[in-house]
Amino acid sequence: MTSWIDVVGLHDLDLLLEEARGGGARQRTLSLGFRLGGLAALERSRVRLQARLDGRWAHAYERAQRRYGRGVVAVRDRVCQGCFITLPTCAAASRDSLTVCESCGRILSWR
Amino acid sequence: MSILVGPALHPAHLIPDLKGHSRVSVLGELARQAQRLGATREPAMLRSALLMRERLGSTAAGHGCAVPNARSLLVTRSVLLVGRSRGGVEWGAEDGAAVRLVLLVISPAETSAPGHVAAVAGAVEAARPVRARQRLFDSDSPGEIAELLGAVRA
Numbered sequence: 001m002t003s004w005i006d007v008v009g010l011h012d013l014d015l016l017l018e019e020a021r022g023g024g025a026r027q028r029t030l031s032l033g034f035r036l037g038g039l040a041a042l043e044r045s046r047v048r049l050q051a052r053l054d055g056r057w058a059h060a061y062e063r064a065q066r067r068y069g070r071g072v073v074a075v076r077d078r079v080c081q082g083c084f085i086t087l088p089t090c091a092a093a094s095r096d097s098l099t100v101c102e103s104c105g106r107i108l109s110w111r
Numbered sequence: 112m113s114i115l116v117g118p119a120l121h122p123a124h125l126i127p128d129l130k131g132h133s134r135v136s137v138l139g140e141l142a143r144q145a146q147r148l149g150a151t152r153e154p155a156m157l158r159s160a161l162l163m164r165e166r167l168g169s170t171a172a173g174h175g176c177a178v179p180n181a182r183s184l185l186v187t188r189s190v191l192l193v194g195r196s197r198g199g200v201e202w203g204a205e206d207g208a209a210v211r212l213v214l215l216v217i218s219p220a221e222t223s224a225p226g227h228v229a230a231v232a233g234a235v236e237a238a239r240p241v242r243a244r245q246r247l248f249d250s251d252s253p254g255e256i257a258e259l260l261g262a263v264r265a
Binding site for chain 1 (some may be wrong): 150152153156159163164166168169170172173181183184185187205219220221224225227228229230231235238246
């Protein structure tokens with residue numbers, strides 16, 4: 001069973017990989033003198049983490065990631081921080097439950 | 112873009128004597144402090160994100176200073192925490208120096224990658240001049256530390 005810990009962990013790892021893979025953030029980090037030699041190991045960690053997700057959640061994550069650049073978004077004050085729709089009160093059974101925003105399709109983090 | 116350090120550093124943003132003796136324990140200590148400040152509700156997950164960043168490459172910036180950092184879904188606002196270790200902590204620095212000054216930079220997931228790296232760069236550059244670094248090591252005045260870190264933004 002997929003847990004919110006795995007989904008949020010994958011999301012945070014993707015944020016880190018975004019900084020490390022290329023573009024201005026990578027160049028700036030290197031210019032500060034930091035080494036990024038662990039990139040290949042983190043790519044392998046991503047594969048392992050993604051394999052722990054059930055097919056349904058892996059699919060929802062990748063689809064939202066491709067479409068919006070982020071697979072998961074936070075919920076603050078019952079508002080999806082991806083599309084800013086107010087979510088119905090019945091949307092989350094508990095803070096640990098995984099749900100998808102019915103408006104934009106991103107996975108919601110209620111924590 | 113928000114200022115991480117205001118005109119006066121809140122004393123809760125400064126841990127003058129870190130208890131941890133390893134990188135892992137220091138990061139845990141800082142994550143728990145971030146929780147006390149209301150910047151995260153999940154210190155264990157924040158510590159995991161910080162350790163993941165260390166796996167990418169040590170965040171030791173040399174001369175006894177480290178700038179661990181993370182962007183996370185479980186961080187609710189950008190925060191900079193200052194921690195000092197009297198004994199020093201092994202941090203995998205290229206110059207081999209034990210880390211005595213830790214500047215933790217955390218940002219919410221909504222922060223762009225360049226924005227987060229700019230905040231990290233601000234912390235690194237604030238601690239780079241020898242005199243400024245020495246004052247960050249020694250000063251007990253939150254006002255002086257805030258002044259030294261005043262340019263750090265996210």
